[in-house]
Amino acid sequence: MSNIENFDARLELFLKNKMTKEESNIFLGELQDNPDLRERAQAMAAAIKNMKELKYERGQRVASRIEQVSERSFREAAQLPKKTMVISLRSIVKMSIAACFIGVISFGGYRYYIYNETVALGNSYYAAIPTELVVRDADDVSSQLTLLFNNVKDGNDLDNTILKLQEKFSQAISEDYNDYTNYINDIGWNLAIAHLKDGERDDAIKTLELLISHTESDIVIEKCKKLIEEIKGL
Amino acid sequence: MTKEEFNIPDDKLLGQFFDKERSKILAVLRNRLSISTEDAEDIYQDACIALFDNIKNGKLKTLTCSLSTYFTQICLNRGYNFVNRGHSTASFDQMLDNTQYDEYGLAQLEAVLGLGDGLSQEQTAMMRDIVQDLPYPCEDILWAYYGDDLSMKEIADVIGFNGADSVKSKKSQCMSRLKERFTRIIKSFYE
Numbered sequence A: 001m002s003n004i005e006n007f008d009a010r011l012e013l014f015l016k017n018k019m020t021k022e023e024s025n026i027f028l029g030e031l032q033d034n035p036d037l038r039e040r041a042q043a044m045a046a047a048i049k050n051m052k053e054l055k056y057e058r059g060q061r062v063a064s065r066i067e068q069v070s071e072r073s074f075r076e077a078a079q080l081p082k083k084t085m086v087i088s089l090r091s092i093v094k095m096s097i098a099a100c101f102i103g104v105i106s107f108g109g110y111r112y113y114i115y116n117e118t119v120a121l122g123n124s125y126y127a128a129i130p131t132e133l134v135v136r137d138a139d140d141v142s143s144q145l146t147l148l149f150n151n152v153k154d155g156n157d158l159d160n161t162i163l164k165l166q167e168k169f170s171q172a173i174s175e176d177y178n179d180y181t182n183y184i185n186d187i188g189w190n191l192a193i194a195h196l197k198d199g200e201r202d203d204a205i206k207t208l209e210l211l212i213s214h215t216e217s218d219i220v221i222e223k224c225k226k227l228i229e230e231i232k233g234l
Numbered sequence B: 001m002t003k004e005e006f007n008i009p010d011d012k013l014l015g016q017f018f019d020k021e022r023s024k025i026l027a028v029l030r031n032r033l034s035i036s037t038e039d040a041e042d043i044y045q046d047a048c049i050a051l052f053d054n055i056k057n058g059k060l061k062t063l064t065c066s067l068s069t070y071f072t073q074i075c076l077n078r079g080y081n082f083v084n085r086g087h088s089t090a091s092f093d094q095m096l097d098n099t100q101y102d103e104y105g106l107a108q109l110e111a112v113l114g115l116g117d118g119l120s121q122e123q124t125a126m127m128r129d130i131v132q133d134l135p136y137p138c139e140d141i142l143w144a145y146y147g148d149d150l151s152m153k154e155i156a157d158v159i160g161f162n163g164a165d166s167v168k169s170k171k172s173q174c175m176s177r178l179k180e181r182f183t184r185i186i187k188s189f190y191e
Helices: A003-015 A021-033 A035-068 A071-077 A090-108 A114-125 A140-154 A158-172 A181-197 A201-214 A218-232 B010-033 B037-056 B067-083 B092-097 B106-113 B121-131 B138-147 B152-159 B164-190
Strands: none
Touching (some): A003 A021, A003 A035, A003 B106, A003 B164, A021 A035, A035 B010, A035 B037, A035 B121, A035 B138, A035 B164, A071 B010, A071 B037, A114 A181, A114 A201, A114 A218, A140 A158, A140 A181, A158 A201, A181 A201, A201 A218, B010 B037, B010 B067, B010 B152, B037 B067, B121 B164, B138 B152, B152 B164
16 A cells, blocks of 8 residues: 555544544644645545535435425336336225126036036136236236236136246245235236136145235135135035 | 536436436445345335335435435345345334444544645635546546445446456545645635
8 A cells, every 4th residue: 555545544534533532633743744645635625525515415406306206207217117006996806706706606507527617617707806906007017917817818828828927926925025026916816717727726726825825915815715615616 | 426417407317316326336235245236226226215205205304414325325224134134123114223324524524624724615615616527537436435435346346447456546546636636726726
């Protein structure tokens, strides 16, 4: 370390109040006696003081600006992922429950083979919780999920869809908050329905049980339990 | 930082602030806590939202340090919690309360500025123009070191220098130039 670098390091220790009183007095004495070092120290102190003041003023301005903007604008400015706008649709869920009963009664009259009944159950329950969450801002995540949910709805490409939903469901139920956390109910429910439409009753039950243990929605828990009973009753 | 950056219009202010903060925070979390870039990015994003919520909810009424320093501490606390996951029982609010700032002491700064004949407020304020008009790379190095309290290694990481020693050497040169410029201005003040 050069002498000047050594001096700068000592000056910083002093300015950060990390010297003992004795060390501080000796250091200040050195500065008094040496005009060149004193000028360097004063230049540094003036620079630091002004930088801190400028940063503080700028921070105040930024904080005021944050106070004025919406979360959406804030996320755009900070280049954060878009937040999923979530709306609780209790009324839709209630209507869906009613529709579900109608569906169950309608399908009650059918006596197909177990496979067909499983698939039918999946079809009938698809709309039981059509979506507890409604996505307004279509971002990458919601677009991907919409495609997968449509596949489940139409029964298209079920093998691949199940694989992808399984991957996303495991992320949604993980402890770490991630892009799929808010969609846990939709992903879990659609995965269970996909299993049903694929004729895999055990997998559907396992998925529903996982959803029950991770969701915070009483309505979803109730619906899952009811569907599990239905599946077991086949 | 340049004068232009300080005089940036309001609609671009947040973008500029978080752009600078992001690269700084990623470097700090990587260097001080050995957190991967991907995890550091998650921590940074969570901290942005925490900052937004704190300001909106009125939790951050008075700044006792710069917003940048406050934000860095939020990220560091979240980083510590991430590293010690499972061992920490502190809530986020508790962590905020524990925030510690390693700032330059105002009394110490004033003690140095008052040495000799002492610098007047006007003379000290002249430095305001100088620090807003530093040449590259002194601008990046001095602001990161004195303004953001980054280590040499972190500065090297942020501005793409080849190691801490290169930054250290350059920083010393920058300080010498700054001092020369400041001395010239102070002398011209008496002429």
